Amino acid sequence: MKATPSVSVRSRIPLLIAAAMALGVLALVPLVAGLYQIQLLTYGLIAAIAALGFNILLGYTGLLSFGHSAFFGIGAYTVAFLLRDLGIHSMELYILIGVPIAALASALFGYICVRHTRIFFGILTLALSQVLYSLALKLFWVTGGTDGLRVARPTLLATLLNFTGPGAFQRFLTAYYYYVLIIFAICVVMMWVILHSPFGKALQAIRDNETRAAFLGIRIRQFRWLAFLISGTFTGLAGILWAPLNGLATPDVLYWTFSGEIVFTALLGGFRNFTGPIVGGIVYTYLKTYAVATTEYWQALLGAVLVLLVIVLPTGIVGALSQIARRFGVKRVP
Amino acid sequence: MAILIIQILNSLFYASVLFLIAAGLSLIFGVMRIVNMAHGSLYGVGAFVTAWLVGRAVAYGLSSVWLFLFIPVGAAVVALIGAVIEPVLLRPFYRRAEEYQLLVTFGLLLIIEDVVRFFFGGLPVTADVLMDAVPSIHIGGLVYPGYYLVVIGVGALAALALWAVIYRTKFGIMLRATSQDRRMASTLGLNVGFVYVSAFAIGCFMAGLGGAIIVPSQAAVLGMGIDALVLAFVVVVIGGLGSLQGALVGALIVSFVRTAGIQFFPEIELAVLYLIAAIVLLVKPTGLFGSA
Numbered sequence: 001m002k003a004t005p006s007v008s009v010r011s012r013i014p015l016l017i018a019a020a021m022a023l024g025v026l027a028l029v030p031l032v033a034g035l036y037q038i039q040l041l042t043y044g045l046i047a048a049i050a051a052l053g054f055n056i057l058l059g060y061t062g063l064l065s066f067g068h069s070a071f072f073g074i075g076a077y078t079v080a081f082l083l084r085d086l087g088i089h090s091m092e093l094y095i096l097i098g099v100p101i102a103a104l105a106s107a108l109f110g111y112i113c114v115r116h117t118r119i120f121f122g123i124l125t126l127a128l129s130q131v132l133y134s135l136a137l138k139l140f141w142v143t144g145g146t147d148g149l150r151v152a153r154p155t156l157l158a159t160l161l162n163f164t165g166p167g168a169f170q171r172f173l174t175a176y177y178y179y180v181l182i183i184f185a186i187c188v189v190m191m192w193v194i195l196h197s198p199f200g201k202a203l204q205a206i207r208d209n210e211t212r213a214a215f216l217g218i219r220i221r222q223f224r225w226l227a228f229l230i231s232g233t234f235t236g237l238a239g240i241l242w243a244p245l246n247g248l249a250t251p252d253v254l255y256w257t258f259s260g261e262i263v264f265t266a267l268l269g270g271f272r273n274f275t276g277p278i279v280g281g282i283v284y285t286y287l288k289t290y291a292v293a294t295t296e297y298w299q300a301l302l303g304a305v306l307v308l309l310v311i312v313l314p315t316g317i318v319g320a321l322s323q324i325a326r327r328f329g330v331k332r333v334p
Numbered sequence: 335m336a337i338l339i340i341q342i343l344n345s346l347f348y349a350s351v352l353f354l355i356a357a358g359l360s361l362i363f364g365v366m367r368i369v370n371m372a373h374g375s376l377y378g379v380g381a382f383v384t385a386w387l388v389g390r391a392v393a394y395g396l397s398s399v400w401l402f403l404f405i406p407v408g409a410a411v412v413a414l415i416g417a418v419i420e421p422v423l424l425r426p427f428y429r430r431a432e433e434y435q436l437l438v439t440f441g442l443l444l445i446i447e448d449v450v451r452f453f454f455g456g457l458p459v460t461a462d463v464l465m466d467a468v469p470s471i472h473i474g475g476l477v478y479p480g481y482y483l484v485v486i487g488v489g490a491l492a493a494l495a496l497w498a499v500i501y502r503t504k505f506g507i508m509l510r511a512t513s514q515d516r517r518m519a520s521t522l523g524l525n526v527g528f529v530y531v532s533a534f535a536i537g538c539f540m541a542g543l544g545g546a547i548i549v550p551s552q553a554a555v556l557g558m559g560i561d562a563l564v565l566a567f568v569v570v571v572i573g574g575l576g577s578l579q580g581a582l583v584g585a586l587i588v589s590f591v592r593t594a595g596i597q598f599f600p601e602i603e604l605a606v607l608y609l610i611a612a613i614v615l616l617v618k619p620t621g622l623f624g625s626a
Contacts (some may be wrong), residue, residue: 064433114618119369119432120619123571127611130564134604185463256564260440267437297452303444310441311426 013120019188026181030174041282042177043279044243048281051265052191059271060195061227062207063117067109067125068262069133070167071232073254074105074273075239076176078134080149080249088128091154091179094240102236103229114221117210126256132255148250151243176310180241187234188278194230195274196239204228261288264306279318336474341593342451343473347482349589350489354544355562356495356569357581358537364576364578365533368424368435372442376412376538379446380545381554382454384408388461388550398467405464405546412542413535420534421527443560449558464550485547492543495583499536500578509533513576568611574624583622 026045030038050072057063078098083086089098113124134142142147153172156179194200205213206220214220243249252258263283266286271282287305291298313320387404393485423442426433500506511519512529518548520526544562545554569588573580588607595603614621 053567058433064436066436086473112612115616116619119575120434122436122614123369123567124612125569126564127571127608127615129614131605131608135602138601200399259561263437263440297448299444300448300452303441303448306441306444307438309424310438314430314434 006133017324020238023181023185027178030177030200036175038177039173042173042180042245043242044282045180046238046245047265048278048279049184049187049241050235050238050262051269051277051281052187053231053236053238054201054262055196055231055266055271055277056191056234057228057231059276060200060207060267061203063114063224063228064122064263065113065125065228065231066095066122066256066259066263067127067129068235069254070109070125070129070264071102071106071235071256071257072239072242072258073129073132073136073249075102075236076151076243076246076249076253077103077143077149079240079243080151083151083154084149089152089154091156091173091244094154094244095183095237097151097239098240099233102239105233105234106229106236109226109232114224114228126259129254129259130256133251134254136251136254143251144213146176146251148248151247151249153247154244180245183237183241187237190314191234192274199223199226264302266316267306267309268316270319273318273322274316276316276318280316284315285319327329336476339473340476340478341597342518343478343482343486343511345586345589345593346415346486346489346511348487348584348592350492351544351548352565352569353489353582353585354492354540354547354586355566356585357493357574357578358540359545360570360573360576360578360581361496361540362534362537365509366424366428366441366530366561367432369575370537371563372419372437372446373537373541374437374448374561374566375443375446376415376559377541377545378554378556378559379450380408380412380416380542381549382450382459383411383542384546385459385461385549385554388463389459392463394435398463401461401467404461405543408549409539409542409548412545413539416538417535420531420564424534425527425530442463443563447556447559452611454554458553459557460553461551462551462553464505479551481550484513485551485610488543488547492540493578496540496578505532508528527585565607568607571611571621572614574621577621580621580623 001182024088026041029041033041050068053071054065054068057065075098078101079094082094082097088094109125109128110127116124137145140147153168156175195203202218202223203215205216206218206223210220239253242253265280266277267280268284269278270276288302291300291301295301308314315323355373355377359370362368362370362373384404384407387407388401391401391404409505419442423438424435427581465479465481468484470477471480471483500509508519508524508529509532511522511535512524512526516526519529545559565588569584570581571584572587573582573584587610591607591610592603593605599606
């Protein structure tokens with residue numbers, strides 16, 4: 001939404017109900033769906049968190065990053081290092097240690113990158129992320145090179161949930177789904193609060209008119225830096241959650257084409273809407289999985305979808321749906 | 335001493351290929367303000383087409399002198415592809431935001447990679463007959479492939495030819511006028527659409543030529559374009575997007591650093607290149623020779 005009018009508490013109630021219903025539906029999925037679907041949906045939720053983080057830059061600050069693979073990869077490799085070098089098995093510790101590391105890396109990258117905008121920003125983020133990729137690839141005695149590093153199943157909730165013995169994999173998948181779902185819900189709420197705070201409005205002001213925002217006294221570079229920091233941290237958290245599910249941290253997630261996938265995700269859902277990246281993350285995961293399953297040439301299929309999307313649906317799935325909804329008289333779609 | 339000469343020649347060889355890719359990328363950006371993410375993949379197409387044609391011709395027993403003709407043919411095929419891509423896929427996006435242009439070319443990259451896989455399969459295709467057709471030379475007792483010198487020559491010639499076209503012909507004036515102010519050029523009666531499609535085709539020709547001349551020395555493999563694109567980015571970032579001299583100097587810097595890197599610090603060779611690009615962007619965002 002380009003301009004969100006200040007909403008009173010009453011107009012937020014339908015929104016809260018809709019969000020609670022969506023969460024409820026997601027919570028009920030494991031009761032009806034098979035294990036494979038649960039696993040796929042977990043991947044989808046993780047992709048949604050990554051895209052949500054990415055979109056504070058593209059959708060709300062107007063900066064297109066082509067280097068978000070860096071933060072996703074940092075998250076994933078942090079988990080792998082913590083497991084291998086420190087023998088940590090607890091998911092909570094992964095998150096508690098990994099998120100500050102991702103934040104630190106984002107702060108550093110952001111400090112450098114926000115000096116530029118537009119195409120130079122994109123290339124700078126790409127170049128910096130490729131520094132990490134080439135290090136992960138070449139320093140194979142640290143990172144395992146192209147083989148990557150194995151990530152074993154962690155324990156959840158301190159050591160309350162431990163996954164060994166028969167049927168451990170199945171129990172892990174279901175428990176991990178709820179684990180990711182709760183973190184996902186927290187992320188969505190946090191992002192909603194951030195984007196609807198004065199800070200979030202300031203970012204949108206910068207996006208829409210940098211000069212005017214500067215005249216209003218907004219410190220543009222500092223705000224962009226903060227947006228970058230938040231963005232990278234969320235994407236890093238997605239990487240942390242992804243590593244145990246995937247069981248392996250490989251340099252693929254640091255390569256620049258993976259950044260392209262994150263961009264794709266946000267665009268697919270619609271980067272002008274808050275819910276766009278969430279829908280995009282889940283839909284993209286299914287799209288890719290089924291494209292890979294049906295054809296050897298899935299990359300071309302995804303590429304064609306991307307080109308068509310830009311031509312026909314530049315506002316993404318959610319953007320198109322909200323347009324249809326508006327035509328039928330619904331006033332505001334989040 | 336002989337080792338030093340060989341390393342310098344290796345750098346120049348590598349610089350020639352990089353220059354061809356980066357100059358095309360830079361030309362397209364300079365004229366059309368589009369960063370073509372599919373550019374590396376087009377370089378890959380040039381390599382695959384040439385290698386495949388050479389392989390066919392060898393099977394029919396064509397003598398190796400004629401085989402060299404397939405290098406410009408491979409490049410021309412890529413130019414043709416470019417001449418189709420620009421009006422069909424890119425033209426609708428000039429008025430749209432940069433992000434969309436980037437995404438369309440990214441989608442194109444994904445498509446081209448798979449089209450190459452569809453036509454040429456997943457196995458490497460070689461054209462080393464061409465490499466063997468050029469006699470080796472001796473440098474201080476060491477044997478050096480003469481074909482590398484041919485590539486260096488082609489790179490130098492391409493740089494000269496491109497410079498002559500842009501700065502010494504009427505078409506070059508049209509190109510530069512369109513690049514400076516598209517609307518003004520259009521008002522003065524220039525056929526901007528024609529300039530765009532030719533600029534894009536020339537850029538693609540350069541990329542295809544890069545692929546075509548490298549394929550005798552190393553096999554065409556899937557994904558070669560994706561790796562090449564990032565290096566071409568490094569080149570144009572160092573030299574300055576949209577600048578011909580920049581692409582030349584950038585290609586030389588990258589090749590010499592890379593050759594030195596492989597010799598002295600192989601683990602961080604690529605990381606150093608990306609870091610150089612990042613530092614240049616920080617200190618002088620328009621690159622060494624860029625103006626925009």
